[in-house]
Amino acid sequence: MKKSALQVLCAVILFFSLVVPVFAKPGDLVYVVPIKGTIDPGLATFVERIYEEAEQAGAARVILEIDTYGGYIDAAIRIKERALASTVPTSSFVTKKAISAGALITLAGEKIFMASGTTIGAAEPRAGEEKADEKVVSMWAQELRATAEAYGRDGNIAAAMADSDIVIPGLKEKGKLLTLTQKQALDLKFADYAALDRAEVLKLSDLSGARIVEVQPGPAEMLARWATSPYVSPVLLTLGIAGLVLEILTIGWGIAGTIGLISMGLYFGGHILAGFTGWEAILLFMVGIILLLVEALVVPGFGFAGVAGIAALVVSIVMSSASMEQAVISLIIALLGTAVLVVASFKFVKTRRVWSRLILGLRQEKSAGYVAPEESLTQFLGAEGITITPLRPAGAIEIAGVRIDVVSEGGFVPRETKVKVVKVEGTRVVVRQSNEG
Structure with missing residues (x-):
């Protein structure tokens, strides 16, 4: 009887070992990382942190859930390199689209x-x-x-997604970029599995029983992504520079300066959190502002301090940008925006006297009682002289040893020609050739 019971127990165990699917080992961890929106350095910093956390936790796998139209090349390369270097294997799950930079991350x-x-x-x-x-x-x-080749995929197909000159017979002609649907990718063995959702990805990976750690960017990482966006970054820079410039030129501390400081704090803070730069960029920016203040408030004219201040500001922004291209775009937008805001603001705010040192603001009008000084030349009316320069029609003549700037009434008059003064209007003297009258 005991023998029969033991046989039945062994049969049951054998049945379940063959029929019941293999589940993840107790304690297996799977980190699920969203790759959504623009691929930017802030996202790269976030992904790098998650890989480090997954390695320290001894995770079984990292799943990148991808839905993006792409973004910065250097950010995508950072994510790809971190995935390839990780001791935790990576699965890529394209939930909607993996376009442009998203394609590289998927291939990792x-x-x-x-x-x-x-x-x-x-x-x-x-x-x-x-x-x-x-x-x-x-x-x-x-x-x-x-x-692609790192995991045995067709490298030519991958390269054809970026280079329109690559030709793949039956799949891609010259002058076109390659984009694959799910079916095409599976047929070409460019993708490994079709999956409806995350649960199916886990099942196909033998990780159905794993503990899922679904991560999201923290507040600092979200700030970094927002502040380094190619759309937000130039706006912050514009508000920052314009606000500080207005504060220098206007009386008292006000809203402009506060907005300027907050904007520059968000700009540099976001770029530091994203890993673009360190505190040296902020220090250099502050040095630039101080030099411009010295130039505006202390040193007369515009000289070394002003040039050095502008150079320090430009270098600090270049140092903190994702790329030279982004730095140039941000600077151009910021300078144009600052010029517009500063000019517009002078209609509504009271400025310091320093502004009058930069541009001439005084208007001398007759309605205000201003009368221009006049040199009395009426005594030369009717007098004759000799041209000492050709008159085209303006030039100079000499009357009784006195040089006078004149205008010819009849057009060109050669040098050393006898002329007569026919009209005097203030400092304007009109002459004609003597043989004409």
């Missing part, structure tokens, strides 16, 4: 899962509205190729 996954109706590709690098130069295109295409 050991396994790629794609939901129904999703796409990956169209990764041509851009410089504003224009295609990037050949060097950038080549570099970016090779980044995609190398990342």
Whole structure:
């Protein structure tokens, strides 16, 4: 009887070991990281932190849930490099789209899962509205190729997503960028699995029983992403510079200066949190402001302090920017915006006298009782003289040893020609050739 019971127990155990699917080991951790919106340095800093946390926790896997139209190339490369270097394996799950920089991040996954109706590709690098130069295109295409080949995928397909000159017979013609649907990616073995949702990704990864850690950016990381956005960053810079300039030129401390300080604090604080720069950029910016204050309030004219101050401001902004291109764009927008705001503000605020040292503001009008001094030349009316320069029609004549600037009544008059003064209007003397009258 005991033997029969033991046999039944063994049969049951064997049945469940063969039929019941394998679940994750107790204690397995899976970190789920959202890759959404613009790929920017703030997101890269966030992802780097999560990988470090996952490694320290001994996680079984990191799943990148991707839905993006792309963003900064350097930020995408940072995320890709961190994923490839991590001791925790990565799975990429395209929930909607993995376009441009999102394609590179997707390729950094050991396994790629794609939901129904999703796409990956169209990764041509851009410089504003224009295609990037050949060097950038080549570099970016090779980044995609190398990342794809790291996990045995077709590098030529990956490169064709960025380089329109690459031809793949039956798939892509020259002059077009490659974008793959879910079905195409699976058929070409560019993606590994179709998955409806995260639960299916976990099931296909033998991690159905894992403990999920769904991470989101913290307040500081969200601030960094917001402040370093290519749309927000120039606005903060404009408000910061314009606010501080207005505070220098207007009487008393007011709203402009407060807005300027807050804007510059958000600008530099966000860029420091994103890992673009350190406190040296803020220090250099403050030095630039101090030098401009010295130039405006202490040193007459515009000299070394003003030039050095402007240079310090420009360098500090370049140091804190994601790239030289972004720095130039932000500076141009900020300077144009500052000029408009400063000029417009002078209609509503009372300025310091320092502004009158920079531009001439005094208007001398007859209605205010101003009368221009006149040199009395009426004594020369009717007198004759000799031209000492050609008159075209303006020039000079000499009368009784006195040089007089005159205007010819009849056009060109050669040098050393006898002329007669026919009209005197203040300092304007009109002459004609003597043989004409």
